[in-house]
Amino acid sequence: MTSTRPLRADAVRNRQLLLAAAADEFAERGMDASVADIARRAGVGKGTVFRHFATKDDLIAAIVLDRIDELNTAGGRLLEAADPGTALLEFLTVAAHQRQQRDLSFLHEAGELSAEVTRVRTRMYNTVQKLVDRAREHRAVRDDVTGTDIILLMCAPNYVTSYVPDAPPDLWRRYLAIIFDGLRPEGAHPLPHPPPSTV
Incomplete structure (x- = not known):
C-alpha cells in the first residue's frame, strides 16, 4: 500500500514521471513490462519506484x-x-x-x-x-x-x-x-x- 502522507515537490515530480513512463512501457510491452524498464524510462532508480508504489x-x-x-x-x-x-x-x-x-x-x-x-x-x-x-x-x-x-x-x-x-x-x-x-x-x-x- 502506498503512503498517504503529502509528497514533496520532487517526489510529486518523480511520481508523475513514473506514471507516464509506466503507461508508455505497458502500452508498448503489455503486462510483461518490468519495473526496471519503467525506472530506466523515467530516469530514476528502482528504489524510487518502490518508494512510491510498493x-x-x-x-x-x-x-x-x-x-x-x-x-x-x-x-x-x-x-x-x-x-x-x-x-x-x-x-x-x-x-x-x-x-x-x-x-x-x-x-x-x-x-x-x-x-x-x-x-x-x-x-x-x-x-x-x-x-x-x-x-x-x-x-x-x-x-x-x-x-x-x-x-x-x-x-x-x-x-x-x-x-x-x-x-x-x-x-x-x-x-x-x-x-x-x-x-x-x-x-x-x-x-x-x-x-x-x-x-
Missing part, C-alpha cells in the same frame, strides 16, 4: 486511477452543461482522445485489484448514466440507449482505427462522429438485442 499492482492501479479521475473530472463538469447532447459527445471525445494518446485498455482487469479503482470506476459509470439520462430527456439521443452502451462505445473509435496502418492521429474522430450519429433519435430503428446489465 508493488507492480499498486503502480498499475495508480495509472488506471489517473485515467478514470480525468474522466470523472470531465463528466462532473459536463453534467452542468446547458446542452446535454453536446455534453455527452464531448465526454465521448475526451474518452476517445485519452485512449488515442495511450491505449491501456488491457489494464482493465488488473485495475480491479484495487478497491479504490473499483470505487472511482463506479462513480464514473454513475456519471455516464446521468449524462445519458439528460441527453435522453432532451431527445438528443434515442430512448433505448443506456449508460452501459456508452461505456462500451467509449473505446470503439480507437479500436476501429487500430486496424488502419499508419492511421492519421485524429482518424478516430471520424468514427466517433459516425457512432454519435447512430445514437441520435432521428431515423432510429429498434435495436435487435437488449443492452448488457454490466461491463
Whole structure:
C-alpha cells in the first residue's frame, strides 16, 4: 500500500514521471513490462519506484486511477452543461482522445485489484448514466440507449482505427462522429438485442 502522507515537490515530480513512463512501457510491452524498464524510462532508480508504489499492482492501479479521475473530472463538469447532447459527445471525445494518446485498455482487469479503482470506476459509470439520462430527456439521443452502451462505445473509435496502418492521429474522430450519429433519435430503428446489465 502506498503512503498517504503529502509528497514533496520532487517526489510529486518523480511520481508523475513514473506514471507516464509506466503507461508508455505497458502500452508498448503489455503486462510483461518490468519495473526496471519503467525506472530506466523515467530516469530514476528502482528504489524510487518502490518508494512510491510498493508493488507492480499498486503502480498499475495508480495509472488506471489517473485515467478514470480525468474522466470523472470531465463528466462532473459536463453534467452542468446547458446542452446535454453536446455534453455527452464531448465526454465521448475526451474518452476517445485519452485512449488515442495511450491505449491501456488491457489494464482493465488488473485495475480491479484495487478497491479504490473499483470505487472511482463506479462513480464514473454513475456519471455516464446521468449524462445519458439528460441527453435522453432532451431527445438528443434515442430512448433505448443506456449508460452501459456508452461505456462500451467509449473505446470503439480507437479500436476501429487500430486496424488502419499508419492511421492519421485524429482518424478516430471520424468514427466517433459516425457512432454519435447512430445514437441520435432521428431515423432510429429498434435495436435487435437488449443492452448488457454490466461491463
